[in-house]
Amino acid sequence: MSNRKPVTEQMIEPQHDRRLLAHVPDPYMIRSTADRRDDLLGDPRKPQHARFAGRRYNVRIPVNVQFTGRFSRTLDAVCDDISQTGMRINLPRGKSASALKSGDTCRLSFNLKPGILQEGTEKRYRVKAKVARVSPGQDSFAVQYDKPLYEYRRRSRDNFLLMLASLFMLLVTLVILLMRAESVLYFSQNSLLYAYSIVTAAFLLSRYLFGALYRTVPVDPNYTPSITIVIPCFNEETYISRTILSCIDQDYPVDKLQIIIVDDGSSDGSVEAIKRTVEKLWKESSRFKTHERIRVFFQKRNQGKREAMALGIRNTHTELVAFVDSDSFLEPDAIRNLVQPMVDPKMAGVAGRTDVANTYTNWLTKMQSVRYYISFRIIKAAEAYFSSVMCLSGPLSCYRMEAVSEVLDEWLNQTFLGRKATFGDDRSLTNFVVKNHRTYYQDTAICSTLVPSNQKVFLKQQMRWKRSWLRESLKAGSFMWRKEPLMSLSFYMGLLIPLIAPLIVIYNLIYVPFVLHIYPITFLLGILMMSLMMSFAQLLLKKSTLWAYGMWFCLYYEAILLWQMPYAWITFWVSDWGTRSNKKKKAKIESQPKVETFYT
Numbered sequence: 001m002s003n004r005k006p007v008t009e010q011m012i013e014p015q016h017d018r019r020l021l022a023h024v025p026d027p028y029m030i031r032s033t034a035d036r037r038d039d040l041l042g043d044p045r046k047p048q049h050a051r052f053a054g055r056r057y058n059v060r061i062p063v064n065v066q067f068t069g070r071f072s073r074t075l076d077a078v079c080d081d082i083s084q085t086g087m088r089i090n091l092p093r094g095k096s097a098s099a100l101k102s103g104d105t106c107r108l109s110f111n112l113k114p115g116i117l118q119e120g121t122e123k124r125y126r127v128k129a130k131v132a133r134v135s136p137g138q139d140s141f142a143v144q145y146d147k148p149l150y151e152y153r154r155r156s157r158d159n160f161l162l163m164l165a166s167l168f169m170l171l172v173t174l175v176i177l178l179m180r181a182e183s184v185l186y187f188s189q190n191s192l193l194y195a196y197s198i199v200t201a202a203f204l205l206s207r208y209l210f211g212a213l214y215r216t217v218p219v220d221p222n223y224t225p226s227i228t229i230v231i232p233c234f235n236e237e238t239y240i241s242r243t244i245l246s247c248i249d250q251d252y253p254v255d256k257l258q259i260i261i262v263d264d265g266s267s268d269g270s271v272e273a274i275k276r277t278v279e280k281l282w283k284e285s286s287r288f289k290t291h292e293r294i295r296v297f298f299q300k301r302n303q304g305k306r307e308a309m310a311l312g313i314r315n316t317h318t319e320l321v322a323f324v325d326s327d328s329f330l331e332p333d334a335i336r337n338l339v340q341p342m343v344d345p346k347m348a349g350v351a352g353r354t355d356v357a358n359t360y361t362n363w364l365t366k367m368q369s370v371r372y373y374i375s376f377r378i379i380k381a382a383e384a385y386f387s388s389v390m391c392l393s394g395p396l397s398c399y400r401m402e403a404v405s406e407v408l409d410e411w412l413n414q415t416f417l418g419r420k421a422t423f424g425d426d427r428s429l430t431n432f433v434v435k436n437h438r439t440y441y442q443d444t445a446i447c448s449t450l451v452p453s454n455q456k457v458f459l460k461q462q463m464r465w466k467r468s469w470l471r472e473s474l475k476a477g478s479f480m481w482r483k484e485p486l487m488s489l490s491f492y493m494g495l496l497i498p499l500i501a502p503l504i505v506i507y508n509l510i511y512v513p514f515v516l517h518i519y520p521i522t523f524l525l526g527i528l529m530m531s532l533m534m535s536f537a538q539l540l541l542k543k544s545t546l547w548a549y550g551m552w553f554c555l556y557y558e559a560i561l562l563w564q565m566p567y568a569w570i571t572f573w574v575s576d577w578g579t580r581s582n583k584k585k586k587a588k589i590e591s592q593p594k595v596e597t598f599y600t
Contacts, residue, residue: 007361007362007453007454008361009358009361009450009453010115010358010359010360010361010365011357011358011361012057012115012116012117012118012357012360013057013058014055014056014057015055015056015057015058015081020245020249020280020281020284021248021249021284021288021290022249022332023249023250023251023332023333024248024249024250024251024252024254024288025251025252025253025254026287027253027254027255027287027288028287030287051331051333052084052331052332053083053084053085053148053150054083054084054085055083055084056081056082056083057081057082057083057116057117058080058081059079059080059081059082059116059117060078060079060080061078061079061082061110061111061112061116062076062077062078062079062110063076063077063078063079063087063089063108063109063110064076064077064108064109064110065077065089065106065107065108066106066107066108066109067104067105067106068105068106068107069104069105070101070104071099075091075092075095076092077089077090077091077092077095078090078092079110081142082117084148084149084150085144085145085148085149086129086132086142086143086144086145087108087142087143088140088141088142089140089141089142089143090139090140091139091140091141095139096138096139097134097135097138097139097140097141098134098138100131100134100141101131101134102130102131102132102133102134103130103131104130104131105128105129105130105131106128106129106130106131106143107126107127107128107129108125108126108127108128108129108143108145109124109125109126110124110125111123111124111125112124112125114360114545114546115359115360119355119359119369119542119544119545119546120153120542120543120544121149121150121153122544122545123152123153125149125152127145127146127147127149127152128145128146129143129144129145129146130143130144130146131143132144161539161540161543162540164539165536165537165539165540166540168532168536168539169533169536169537169540172529172532172533172536173205173533175525175529176201176204176205176526176529176533177201177205179197179201179522179525179526179529180197180198180201180202182522183197183198183201184198193504193507196497196500196504197526199493199496199497200497200526201526202493203490203493203494203497204530204533206382206490207378207379207382207490208378208382208533208537209382210381210382210385210386211377211378211379211381211382211385213385214381214382214384214385214441214443216337216340216442216443216444217340217341217343217440217442218340219336219337219340219444220340220343223339223340223343224252224253224256224336224339225256225318225319225320225339225342226256226257226258226318226319226320227252227256227257227258227318227319227320227321227322227335227339227398228257228258228259228260228312228316228317228318228320228321228322229247229257229258229259229260229322229323229324229335230260230262230309230312230313230316230321230322230323230324231243231244231247231259231260231261231262231312231323231324231325231326232262232264232305232308232309232312232323232325232326233261233262233263233264233266233270233274233308233326234263234264234265234266234270234302234305234308234326235266235267235268235270236266236268236270236326236327237266237268237269237270237272237273239326239327239329239450240261240270240273240274240277240326241273241274241276241277242329243324243325243326243327243328243329244259244261244274244277244278244281245277245281246329246330246331246332246447247259247324247330248281248290248293248294249332250330250332250333250334250335250336251332251333251335251336252335252336254287254288254289254293255289256318257293257335258293258294258295258316258318259293259294259295260295260296260297260312260315260316261274261278261294261295261296261297262296262297262299262308262309262311262312263296263297263298263299263308264299264302264303264304264305264307264308265298265299265300265301265302265303266302267302270326271298274296275296278294278296281294282294295315297311297312297315299311304422304425305394305423305425306411306412306421306422306425306428307412309323309425309429310408310411310412313401313404313405313408314408316401318401319400319401320339320342320398320399320400320401321398321399321401321404322335322338322396322397322398322399323394323396323397323398323426324395324396324447325394325395325449327449327450328354328357328394328395328396328447328448328449328450329357329447329448329449330396330446330447331445331446331447333444333445334352334396334445334446334447335445337352337442337444337445337446338350338352338396338398338442338445339398340442341440341442342398342400344438346437346438347387347400347437347438347439347440348399348400348402348403348433348434348437348438348439349389349392349397349398349399349400349403349430349433349434349437349438349439349440350389350392350397350398350439350440350441350442350445351376351380351389351391351392351393351396351397351439351440351441351442352393352395352396352397352441352442352445352446352447353376353377353396353441353442353443353444353445353446353447354372354376354393354395354396354447354448354449355369355372355373355446355447355448355449356368356369356372356448356449356450356451357448357449357450357451358450358451358453359546361453362453363549363552364452364453364454364455364458365451365452365453366546366549367549367550367552367553367556368451368452368458368553369451369544369546369549370534370535370538370544370546370547370549370550370553371534371550371553372451373538373541373542374534374537374538374550376393376441376443377443377537377541377542378537380441381441381443382490383441383487384439384440384441386483386484386486386487386490387438387439387440388434388438388439388480388483388484388487388491389430389434389439389440389441390427390430390431390434390439390476390491391426391427391430392426392429392430392433392439393426394425394426395447395449396445396446396447397426397430399429399433400437403433403437404429404433407429407432407433410432411428411429411432414428416471421471423464423467423468424464424465424467424468424469424471424472427468427469427472428468428472431472431475431476434476435476435479459560459561459564462561462564463564463567463568466564466565466568467568467571470568470569473495476491477491477492477495480492498565499565499569501562501565502562502563502565502566505558505562508520508523509523527554527555527558528551530554531550531551531553531554531555532551534550534551534553534554535547535548535549535550535551537550538550
């Protein structure tokens, strides 16, 4: 047995609001969401961490307080509750806040290190503030900054980061273009290798170009189509409650949003966790109609995510259906933003942005955080420019019910080489829909999800993804030629490059140095440029201190993940998820799964 301790996930969690549904619009106007200091429909140019300025977080950081005005005094204290607009300060033992009054002014100095709040907030701050209230016990007081923290950062450091990242991106692009100019000059000496280099560079640069041209669909407050969120769950007792709460606590009209939870035969405590959470929600004020809006289905045995999703679809009677993974958590305005591209009647599916919830757990999750951001903000955004996003991801996506109903039976009974398809459900459903419809990516519809923090689990997940990518890409290749020409060309380039990449690496890192006795400087420089492009894009767009992990991820990909592709070639028919510990006996699944519906 291994003595290795399980990894403790490092997650940033906001304080629990005293109201269970703090962001849900009150249909009777008894109270407003505006009094929570959240800016639900504010300036879209704000960084992600600033969109809910009043959200408070539990922290414990030292803060230096220098009072000005009525009396001059400096002391060192501790902040245990912080937001973008203010903080609560605990005084050291023996000190009292009895002399303070609301309106007293002060200067605060504190350091937000990476991992204390969301990516993009890390910085040393020196801000002006005023006392908002003093606690009854007079051992703590709350202050409100003269302007939100994101304004301090925007005016000081962000402009410098913007110029620095832009300059580096430009330099990297010029180096790549110069390298490809060399490939053209020497093309006749090794046409196959240089053709691959030119195609790869064109594909890479085009992704960043079209990603830069991409624009989100702005929010129309009056466009709120009816939508049902389906949450398929299997063995997720730790996080399913948080997922359900994030889905129901949405800034969306009460009569337009419904929730369906489908437990797929969980063997842990998921069923009990679901019941506790739903019963708690059902007891909320009747004006929020939680009893009518939340339905739960329990499948008596595990039949797979696709069956759970299909059960939710069959019980959906709204214009749109959304899917949220059971370990993903929505921002309060995620659904309102997600539905906006559907104003186009030809749009059939939309993917939201997925960030990493456990970013700061270890080096592996930090690398994935950078990779996720680039995958969504650059790759999916580039596909959205042509309204042909090829994978509406499981953590957050929505479809037009009419489009899903057309392909439901075919998707549910999909086979590949005579075997039932049992994973890659999200990419597969997208394939069925995108064949005859448009799909989009909405960067302002944000959720966060848990990613593997264990390397063994991560590698199994990546192998499963590569198999489904290969299967679905081969299928999409049969119809993508009918799409917009540039999109079609990009798709086939993106299919070809990963397939032959292992052969190119072997040629450059083994054959060239050991047989031809030439050091592969150009090839290694190309890998460096690719990694710098990813890292500087992260720095430019998200302004996170984790940008350097983009370079580490590229190296990790070349050293380890790349070599999963050849194995995926010869095992792409394998249907095992690979990440589940329980071994299921082979059994004939009944055509109509037995379910038990949970009601009060």
